[in-house]
Amino acid sequence: MQKEHPINEKIICQSCGMPMKKDKDFGVNKDGSQNIEYCCFCFKNGRFTDEGVTLQQKIDKLVKISVEQLGMPEDTARFMAETKLPKLKRWTK
Numbered sequence: 567m568q569k570e571h572p573i574n575e576k577i578i579c580q581s582c583g584m585p586m587k588k589d590k591d592f593g594v595n596k597d598g599s600q601n602i603e604y605c606c607f608c609f610k611n612g613r614f615t616d617e618g619v620t621l622q623q624k625i626d627k628l629v630k631i632s633v634e635q636l637g638m639p640e641d642t643a644r645f646m647a648e649t650k651l652p653k654l655k656r657w658t659k
Contacts, residue, residue, distance in 0.1 A: 579605035580655035581614065582628060583647075603655060614656075621657045 577586045579593075580603045586592050593601040593609025601609050608615055616624070625647040632643035651657055 577602065578654075579603075579608055581605070581608040581657075582624065583650045583654060584608075608656075621651060624657075625651055 578584065579586060582605060584591070584605045584607065586602075586605055589600065591605055593604040593606050594611060595601050596612025601612075603609075604614075616627075619627075625644070628647045628651070629640060629643045632638040632647070633640050636643075
């Protein structure tokens with residue numbers, strides 16, 4: 567059974583901004599341990615799944631996913647991605 571993380575922690579992926587609530591949502595380090603900063607879609611085996619991607623490419627990818635899979639209007643998805651992603655750990659220099 568998947569263990570849920572306390573909702574008041576509000577853990578989000580520091581690469582894409584996805585909320586991470588259950589163990590399966592979290593990425594995996596090289597040693598197999600859970601990574602608490604990055605989600606399962608962005609981080610596997612201790613590496614980013616999209617190494618070398620630029621911030622703009624990541625924004626464009628997330629906009630496309632939000633529109634196609636979540637039915638979100640493109641302008642809303644783009645606004646959210648462009649305001650949230652640059653503040654996340656992976657993208658701050």
